[in-house]
Amino acid sequence: MVLGKVIGTVWATRKDEQLKGLKLQLVREINEDGSDKSRVVVCVDSVGAGVGETVLFVQGSSARQTEMTRNKPVDAVIAAIVDKLDTQ
Amino acid sequence: MVLGKVIGTVWATRKDEQLKGLKLQLVREINEDGSDKSRVVVCVDSVGAGVGETVLFVQGSSARQTEMTRNKPVDAVIAAIVDKLDTQ
Amino acid sequence: MVLGKVIGTVWATRKDEQLKGLKLQLVREINEDGSDKSRVVVCVDSVGAGVGETVLFVQGSSARQTEMTRNKPVDAVIAAIVDKLDTQ
Amino acid sequence: MVLGKVIGTVWATRKDEQLKGLKLQLVREINEDGSDKSRVVVCVDSVGAGVGETVLFVQGSSARQTEMTRNKPVDAVIAAIVDKLDTQ
Amino acid sequence: MVLGKVIGTVWATRKDEQLKGLKLQLVREINEDGSDKSRVVVCVDSVGAGVGETVLFVQGSSARQTEMTRNKPVDAVIAAIVDKLDTQ
Numbered sequence: 498m499v500l501g502k503v504i505g506t507v508w509a510t511r512k513d514e515q516l517k518g519l520k521l522q523l524v525r526e527i528n529e530d531g532s533d534k535s536r537v538v539v540c541v542d543s544v545g546a547g548v549g550e551t552v553l554f555v556q557g558s559s560a561r562q563t564e565m566t567r568n569k570p571v572d573a574v575i576a577a578i579v580d581k582l583d584t585q
Numbered sequence: 586m587v588l589g590k591v592i593g594t595v596w597a598t599r600k601d602e603q604l605k606g607l608k609l610q611l612v613r614e615i616n617e618d619g620s621d622k623s624r625v626v627v628c629v630d631s632v633g634a635g636v637g638e639t640v641l642f643v644q645g646s647s648a649r650q651t652e653m654t655r656n657k658p659v660d661a662v663i664a665a666i667v668d669k670l671d672t673q
Numbered sequence: 674m675v676l677g678k679v680i681g682t683v684w685a686t687r688k689d690e691q692l693k694g695l696k697l698q699l700v701r702e703i704n705e706d707g708s709d710k711s712r713v714v715v716c717v718d719s720v721g722a723g724v725g726e727t728v729l730f731v732q733g734s735s736a737r738q739t740e741m742t743r744n745k746p747v748d749a750v751i752a753a754i755v756d757k758l759d760t761q
Numbered sequence: 762m763v764l765g766k767v768i769g770t771v772w773a774t775r776k777d778e779q780l781k782g783l784k785l786q787l788v789r790e791i792n793e794d795g796s797d798k799s800r801v802v803v804c805v806d807s808v809g810a811g812v813g814e815t816v817l818f819v820q821g822s823s824a825r826q827t828e829m830t831r832n833k834p835v836d837a838v839i840a841a842i843v844d845k846l847d848t849q
Numbered sequence: 850m851v852l853g854k855v856i857g858t859v860w861a862t863r864k865d866e867q868l869k870g871l872k873l874q875l876v877r878e879i880n881e882d883g884s885d886k887s888r889v890v891v892c893v894d895s896v897g898a899g900v901g902e903t904v905l906f907v908q909g910s911s912a913r914q915t916e917m918t919r920n921k922p923v924d925a926v927i928a929a930i931v932d933k934l935d936t937q
Binding site: 771772773778785789802812813822833 | 851880909929
């Protein structure tokens with residue numbers, strides 16, 4: 498999984514049937530100190546994350562292993578909202 | 586998923602049988618502000634996107650989860666046409 | 674698999690049901706001489722690795738092939754603790 | 762899929778049983794204007810592409826979705842020979 | 850598949866049960882002219898490659914398609930030892 502920060506929402510009317518009803522969030526990848534990386538990914542949100550929150554997102558086939566995304570054309574999903582990072 | 590912009594079409598006569606009849610679009614990856622990235626991917630188009638449109642494309646095994654691409658040698662598919670990005 | 678060093682722990686209360694009970698470790702990718710790379714990944718820990726230990730982590734669908742992670746939205750897992758690297 | 766150009770052939774006698782009889786081509790990734798990228802991938806050739814031809818190659822699990830590569834340890838396959846790119 | 854050169858061996862006592870008995874080789878990615886790339890991957894060796902040999906390694910779910918790695922948490926496997934590259 499990768500650390501990210503929700504930075505916005507994507508609106509799309511014309512889309513694959515299986516994406517209907519899924520919330521699509523723009524997530525910027527971040528470093529472990531909270532600083533921005535350049536990569537931005539569009540994730541399905543399975544945990545109700547709001548803009549500004551630090552999250553973990555899952556990529557690839559593993560992104561289809563949530564109830565919300567199973568068997569759907571989804572390659573990135575927010576799977577957790579981060580409370581705290583303990584680094585040493 | 587990743588943001589992209591359709592920049593052209595690929596024509597190929599000699600190809601795997603399972604790719605026959607699929608529209609292959611050239612898609613440039615873009616940033617969330619609409620600026621170009623250097624990476625260009627060839628995607629199957631499952632939603633009828635035209636040149637110049639901003640799209641979401643899905644990669645990897647998840648690209649085979651649309652009706653059009655199931656069980657085919659396809660690793661990238663346009664799954665949505667973006668109407669609007671709300672960023673903060 | 675990739676070489677990494679455990680550098681911390683991620684705490685997340687709100688998460689996908691299937692992630693409950695899994696330990697999430699921050700792992701920095703390292704070179705074969707032990708020096709740091711910039712990429713940091715969040716891995717499920719299936720082998721009880723502690724902070725500072727050198728590990729091997731597995732990514733993608735293969736990360737779901739441990740007993741602890743099977744069928745879960747997990748794309749990175751620590752699968753071994755490295756004792757020694759023999760390089761020539 | 763990604764655009765590439767066939768630049769050579771790989772010869773290997775000692776290999777996994779399932780790779781026997783498959784033609785392995787060296788493919789350089791190229792940009793949409795035909796210029797070279799630095800990445801070179803070894804692909805199974807399922808369409809009879811010759812050296813110098815522009816091709817599309819498929820990566821990851823989708824590379825196992827051709828008749829020639831099914832269930833084999835193959836992560837890249839040439840799936841089409843490009844006739845023409847229409848870009849705007 | 851990607852070209853690499855075996856540069857060493859990884860020793861790990863504490864590891865996932867399914868990795869027991871598998872030889873883990875350090876493989877440096879190389880260019881088609883034999884020069885080094887910076888990326889080093891840990892691969893299961895299914896073909897008996899020795900240090901210094903040029904190999905092809907397979908990544909992702911396809912790395913689980915050898916007899917030795919099936920259903921195991923393995924995302925990279927050496928699948929061939931390269932005899933010769935014909936490039937033009």
